[in-house]
Amino acid sequence: MITVADVEAAAERIAGHVVRTPTVPSSGLSAFLGADVTVKLELLQRTGSFKARGATAKLLALGEDERAAGVVAVSGGNHGIATAVMAGALGIEATVVMPRSAPGRAVDIAKAAGANVVLADTMDRAFALVEELRSGGLTLVHPFDDPVVIAAQGTVGLEMAEDAGELTDVLVSIGGGGLIAGVAAALHACRPGIRVWGVETAGARAMSEALAQGGPVPVELSSIVSTLSAPSASQLTYEHAAALVTDVLTVTDAEAVQGILDLAEHGKVWGEPAAGCLLPAARRVLERVGDGARLGLVVCGGNATIADVTEWADRFGLR
Structure with a gap:
């Protein structure tokens, strides 16, 4: 298992090569979701993602x-x-x-x-x-x-722990699980009691299936969200999710694309579907945890073109 010491060492290694991205409260998303929302803007990271x-x-x-x-x-x-x-x-x-x-x-x-x-x-x-x-x-x-990669992705969580106000729940998108493994390890070490939730699309449920089956299994991929489409989780990421993640939620591709539009309109940021899926999942988290939740959203990337999003929105009949 990755430790916070591993994450801190990774932070020292990559300092000067990557950006310490903003962690800021979002008044627009807070009003939209009806709860306090803080965003970690990894779409502003070098290369456009974490x-x-x-x-x-x-x-x-x-x-x-x-x-x-x-x-x-x-x-x-x-x-x-x-x-x-x-x-x-x-x-x-x-x-x-x-x-x-x-x-x-x-x-x-x-x-x-x-x-x-x-x-x-x-x-x-x-x-x-x-x-x-x-x-x-x-x-x-x-x-x-790869434990080196996971520890470095965990620096996202380390920065959130240092820069965000009080949070009760943090949502992280899942492909193969490297980001959520590292973020969960860092957050649980720095902020005991915090809940970490994973989000997948229905056509790319590698971690959900791993948790259901007790270990990684191959999954059929049908999602438009290629950045989350891992053919399976790994044993390493599965073990972190099983130990540190409260639950993994599933949204549809259409919900993920609607989430891009909502991020743009209410959050004033241009995300990709892997980030857009956080918003419908956040509503489900709020339904489960009740009043008083303070959400953290890891806006993991913004490498989607206007043409991509327009085509997806037309496909799903979204406005």
Whole structure:
């Protein structure tokens, strides 16, 4: 299990390479949800999401031979962007494997950063291809199944604990579970008694299924939210979620897209579906915990284009 000491060490390692993003109260979202809301604005992070933290920590931890071999990453979007950009900044050759469903913007940014981008037909195939490339000698920068990466993602929670007012409940989106594992470890150490809630989409329920089955299992992926579409949780992230997360809530893709629109209108921030799904989940948390809740929302990324959101809104008949 990741400790707060691991997270603090990661914070020292990545300082100067990433941004200490704002943690601020949101009057607009507080009025919209009917409860005090504080937002952690990781969409303002370098590369547009929290993923820069874990990718940077892993790249900085590599030995000379590992760096010289070059790195490989698998991603639905944000981890690929982060690995490509941060590897480029550190002078490390990177290969990024993404499914063809990944946002075109993510592919373009990774290529522009100098990475070799390989597209696979499905996310399952992307993960399998990365294993082949690692066997061929490349150094893996895993998006979530790595204690170095998890500890660095936990710096989001460490900063929230230091910068936010009193919070009762923090909501974190889940793909493979690296972010929530690190955030929950940091928050529980710094603020005992706080509740941490995970959020998934109905077509990408890797952690929900792991918790239901007592361990990671493969899941079928059908969500439009590629950045949350891990084919399974890992044993490491599952164990953290089982021990530290109050519950994992599920929202629909349509709710996640509506959440983007609501974040823009009421929170004045431009999120992606992985962040938008927090708002419908927050309503369910408030129904369960009752009056007096003070929410913290980890707005994990903002790498969605206007064209993406417009297309999704039209598909689901949203306004």
